[in-house]
Amino acid sequence: MTATPVTHDPADVHHDDHDHPPPSHSSSRHPWGIIGIYTFIISEIALFGSFFMAYFIIRVIGAVDYAEWQEAFAQAIPLEIALINTAILLSSSIWIWFAERGFKQGNKRALVFWLSMTILFGSVFLGIQIYEYAELVTHKDIGPSSNAFSSVFFMITGLHGSHVLVGLILLGMLLVRAVKGRYELGTHPPQGFMASVIYWHFVDVVWIVVLTTLYLL
Amino acid sequence: MSSGKKIFLWVTYYVIAFVVSMALVSIPDWFGAEGGVLTTEGQRIDNLFWGMVILSVAILSVILATMTFALIHFRAGPRDTGDGKYMHGNNAMELGWIVVPTIIVLALSWISYEVLVDNDQVLAEGAGERHDRGGVLEVDVIGFQYGWEFAYPEVGVATLTNYVIPVDEPVVYNVTARKYGMDPDGGVRPDVIHSFWVPASRIKQDGVPGYWSARSWTAERTGTFDIVCAELCGALHYQMLGEVCVVERGVYDAWLVELGEATTDSDTAGSVSYPCSPEGEEQTLAVRSYQNDDELLGIFTEEQGLLLESTLEASMPAAKKDTSA
């Protein structure tokens, strides 16, 4: 929920004040948890940024001629599967938006259903990613240790994949709490719920950047 | 205290601070090591340095003067509980101390840029590329754990630890580190980053595996001068030392001929005389010849030969294997 505004219960100050804090007050119209999750996401963007920076240097500025490696690299990475996976992941953002809407409308079944769909689609995305890795390593003989470009590919997609996994775990926890009826439906979702939703959208946006940088460019 | 007196006192403190600081800073002999700066480029750097020192002392003295004034004239008494003057700032002063420092740093940037351009002039000769510099003398410097090799492209021979150059001539150094080395399990891996520094020249350049980085300098007198490694490269980083031997053109020419002939008996290794041997000693330099860059950048022993072909091919992406030469 948004931070409680200054509620002045005169009775508060007459107790022994060692037992509880003064009324909370917010100097921002945004809930603290939301400011917090956005700040955290900035740090995550920076983490991905460090790998993209390394990729930029290796590919554009580095002493080695990229063209020599590009053909082999491009041949090995299947673009079609990546595009299908993109559709799967991006659609999960729509499902979670439905879930959020279900929460606000007080519809527990919709909330649970769409949360489950989001988790399902996210898991399928991960599964396909892992399958793609296995294909690369076993059949095309390209792994993280093959060359600098494959290292970048595996690390960036791997970093993204681990973020998807964390997102799935968070969503799973939301689902458990939803099923157990811990939420006051029909109102604006609490900060923890919204933070996870925002995180999931972030994961999707990062995928678009990963797709563009690694697969398309 | 009147304004006039304040200004007078402040200026007095400033002059004292400036003079004392300049005196302290002038005590050490900044430029005298190894008989003084060796190179034209280095001389420009020393001049720039000294100019910056004077500027720095001038700036520091502003702070010192103000602090001295304040600590003498604005001290609170032992039982003083009052506050100082209520003022929030002074727009004119604040503007001044944004504009003036900006001008100072812009000027300093410009001056430094000019020195940089002057010092890098030689690098623009010819096509400005390695071994394509319009006839300027070039030496390839290769650092490795833990030593230096100096390759002379004219004759395709490299010396170990020390090297020889003629006086009063610009020399371009193409600096790198060994690209092909061996790790404890027998695999191929690059060497680490080193840095080629002759302190007397005032010029250094990092040697990075995979890079050829160029710097140049012109020695203005003969003699021997220390070489050190200036980038942490492992346990014996502090022992990665060498010596540059600067000699007259005639001596250099003769030495170069000797270098070219030093390996004709053996395909690879040999030795040459060292023109800068100490009095009474006849020192030699170990040398080896090389056919191409890969040989130059690879571990070389009589037994191992080159580590290049088989291991590199194995690590190329599978799809490229058929088309690689």
Added chain:
Amino acid sequence: MSTTTTSTAPAARGAGHGTPGPRYVGGLIGFLIGYAVSHLLLRLFQGWGGVDPSYTVVEAAGIGAGLGPIIVGLMGGVPGLVAGLFGRRVILGSNIFAAWLWAVVGFLITTLIVIGVRLAFGMDPISLLPIVTFGSLGAYLGMTIGIGALGPWLRFLAGGDVDLAGDHSQHGAKSWKDYFGFNTDHKVIGIQYIVFNFMAMAIGGMYALFMRAELAQSGMQFMDGSTYNGAFTVHGSVMLFFWIIPIFAGIGNYVIPLMVGAADMAFPRLNGLSFWTLVAAFLTSVAAILVGMYEAGWTAYAPLSTQSEIGLQQLLFALTVQFVGASSIMTAVNFIVTIVGMRAPGMTMWRMPLFVWANLTTSFLVVLGTPFIGGAQLMVLTDLTMNTQFFNPILGGDPLAYQHVFWFYSHPAVYIMMLPGFGIVSDVITTHARKTIFGYKALAISTVAIGFLGFAVWAHHMFTSGMPDWFRVVMMFLTMLIAVPTGVKVLSWTATLWQGRIHMRTPMLFVLGFLFMFTVGGVTGIMLAAVPFTIHVHDSYFVVAHFHYVLFGGSTMTAFAGIYHWYPKITGRMYDERLGKMHFWGLFITQNLVFFPMHWTGVQGMVRRYADHPERFDTINMVMSIGAIVMAAVTLIFFYNMVNSWRRGPKATGNPWNSHTLEWQVSSPPPLFNFYDVPRVLDEPYPFGAAEPVHGVVAEKGKRTADHPILAGSGAGTSQEQQG
């Protein structure tokens, strides 16, 4: 507040162990069991995996692979000892002993998982580096569970009915034992940080003394090159990661909620977790030192740091960096949300104390920059464990990629290490010169400007690296520009002294010393911005001189200023002023004695990170080494003063300096939840010299803020504007 099982020794006695005799026997038996199990487990794994003994420091000592099981045995024995001595309640409670046990268990569980996964994929089951990597995560998780940090969160996330915000069971300290456990009170966490940081400073200083002992004379007297490399690496890493960056997190943690009028930080539990994450980082670092000291410099450039001979140590270094970064980022998120969202009514951005401005800017630098060093070291980690080729030119990689990514953080890092100190200077100088700050807005804006510009100049650490020549010119120009906002600050502070009423107390002395030392460091920084000059002195002692002037003479002096300034508030006692002055003068003189000559030796060609130096530098190095020893002795005076005054010093009032910011309007130490009612801020933070100076009003116990005479009477404070 319900006590946790931290202080349970008395309780355990009642839990069935009666007289001391059987307890000690129980402890001994517990220790032996724990030791035996751990020792044998490691032997089993070593035998199975044929662990390379060269990864243990013992190989250097010629003992062989035997010390590993002994150390691991000790690690397992301690929980057993505690269990036997204090009983089940302690070892299964939430305290450091339980944390230790669960860390060991966590390490074991993840090790088994790693072995299992490797077996499933047909790989060699026992491989040291992956085990250590994942094991450290398991140990961290176990530690945080055992210390009591994760309990409520885990219950919440599993769907339990938990009131996270209203649970104050882990808030506040009733006895010294609470400081050794998990706590959600920012004041307790602040003290935990500060004490921990000083311990780290002492360790880092000790390694510096090792270095100076070796450098006092030319030739190698005490150690070999590898050990010396380890000494300066540990010195640098410990000082940067565990002293100078977190000390400001600690001071900020204590002071910021008080300064903005809040009861605590926005996320108190996260706050506690960030401290214990720092402890985990430190323990990882200690593990690295035990296996042989990481020795690639705190900068850990690739390809040196990816060489397999030093692989285990560098791996542990990379893991240390991840934990330190995580701790830093958690704190920064907390600071940002607290400062943005929890300011008392009436505290607009332009009424925040400059210490708050500084920490807000710094926190953004942390959030944006720290992941870059995490990323760089993560690349080193995967190079070591998975054979990635980020920095291998033979396979398309680029060693300079490491440097760019690394310095993209590490340059803003130096502002992370300095900006909070700048904030302290503003607060201390106004209080002790009894004068409002000269140019408040300029100081606030220049702080933000330095933060921004700080991200644009990283490559000035790489002038000789071989990157494109034109790039150096851009970096030179931008770096020189940073001198402008920094100069604005130094000049503004100096002008603040003008027409003040200066009290030469210890905090003020440290600020004055800072002004001198930092200006010297600053002008040498401008000199280093000039590319031609740096081409000569890069990696020489000139650079060492520069950064010690700004980090020691700059940051550390401001940290001391803050410690002395807020000492009465934190401890409720006054420190000994005479000892404080001795500490200051001793530090000031020895700092210049040790670090000024380095400017000269650097220009003369003495190379940095060299275990040995030419004979012509002998005398000056001997002088510097003696200075360092005196510096260490002087620091002992400080520690004595801090401890002795806390126990026996005269009690301090709520506002011994007669200052105006909100933290001085409550008791020393502050009440459990800082304020009895939400304070109200009325005017600027440093209204010294105003006709009726007031910054904000704070309610007394049992009263409301609205009933305060200033508010109930004439309304807002009446400060008059005056152009000075």
